[in-house]
């Protein structure tokens with residue numbers, strides 16, 4: 542019998558949620574028995590090769606490429622999960638949301654103390670670069686998200702419980718001890 546297929550992506554995130562997935566320690570051997578990975582930074586598969594059962598998304602959408610990747614995951618994955626605060630509410634990158642984009646870019650590329658005016662600084666505008674969005678959007682504002690795993694990052698135990706439940710067809714039981722941070 543074929544194994545359930547999972548895929549993962551990091552959008553505007555720090556890869557901490559992926560690190561937390563790897564933090565399941567020796568259970569990773571069981572995970573390899575349970576599932577097959579498709580597109581993911583973990584196996585470096587760049588394109589979907591088949592339909593996916595569970596997609597895990599880290600990070601929100603801060604640019605046009607993030608939106609494109611997220612939409613491709615929604616299309617390819619039966620179940621899509623927002624993993625971590627950046628995916629759920631924008632997280633740290635969304636701190637820029639209260640500042641107009643133009644001001645953010647000017648501060649980063651023109652006015653920062655590390656910018657040397659002698660270098661004739663410019664705001665990067667190569668046509669190959671993704672377009673920066675006006676603000677950072679949580680994933681559920683761009684596509685339908687089926688489940689949310691809170692935390693920065695969610696604990697390895699929480700990711701393990703959610704992932705195994707989803708691939709085994711069990712209801713998600715996110716108990717208090719898995720989502721508390723005190």
Ligand code: SF4
Pocket residue numbers: 553554555556557558599600624625626627628632633692693694695
């Ligand atoms: S939720 Fe936290 S750990 Fe995950 S990508 Fe965002 S900042 Fe990193």
